[in-house]
Amino acid sequence: xxxxxxxxxxxxxxxxxxxxxxxxxxxxxxxxxxxxxDKPTGYTTVLKLMQIMLEKGLLExxxxxxxxxxxxxxxxxxxxxxxxxxxIDRAFSGSAQKLVMQALSAKRISREExxxxxxxxxDIERQSS
Numbered sequence: 001x002x003x004x005x006x007x008x009x010x011x012x013x014x015x016x017x018x019x020x021x022x023x024x025x026x027x028x029x030x031x032x033x034x035x036x037x038d039k040p041t042g043y044t045t046v047l048k049l050m051q052i053m054l055e056k057g058l059l060e061x062x063x064x065x066x067x068x069x070x071x072x073x074x075x076x077x078x079x080x081x082x083x084x085x086x087x088i089d090r091a092f093s094g095s096a097q098k099l100v101m102q103a104l105s106a107k108r109i110s111r112e113e114x115x116x117x118x119x120x121x122x123d124i125e126r127q128s129s
Contacts (some may be wrong), residue, residue: 006057006074008082013053016046020059021076027067 009017019034020026032046050070053059062069072079084099092098109117 008086009053009058009079012049013058014079014083016049016053017058017072017076017079020070020072025062025069025071027069029067031070 015035016031019031023030023034028043028047028050031050032041032043035041035046050059054061054070057073059070060073062071088094088096088099092102104117
């Protein structure tokens with residue numbers, strides 16, 4: 001399955017992907033341990049979800065060891081862009097400006113974050129001229 005054919009993850013699948021992006025290749029037990037720290041989650045639930053994610057192409061599995069080790073099949077930034085694109089289309093009528101305005105007004109941001117946003121906008125402006 002090509003990466004462009006990888007479906008958008010559900011909320012539960014995204015939580016598993018986040019663990020794998022943060023930790024790197026991990027077993028079901030590893031992922032379950034992290035998720036269970038945040039919210040009680042059954043081991044078999046995590047196992048089943050990861051099996052489904054493997055079938056959908058969201059995960060890859062190394063079967064060479066006794067315990068299977070899973071890795072995400074798509075990078076975090078690519079998945080984030082896919083989800084943001086979908087959000088812009090569905091909730092903001094395709095307007096990135098509306099998304100940014102809502103994001104900046106929804107939560108207080110630090111001076112450092114604001115400086116990074118300004119630098120990014122400056123870079124984008126320089127590239128487009």
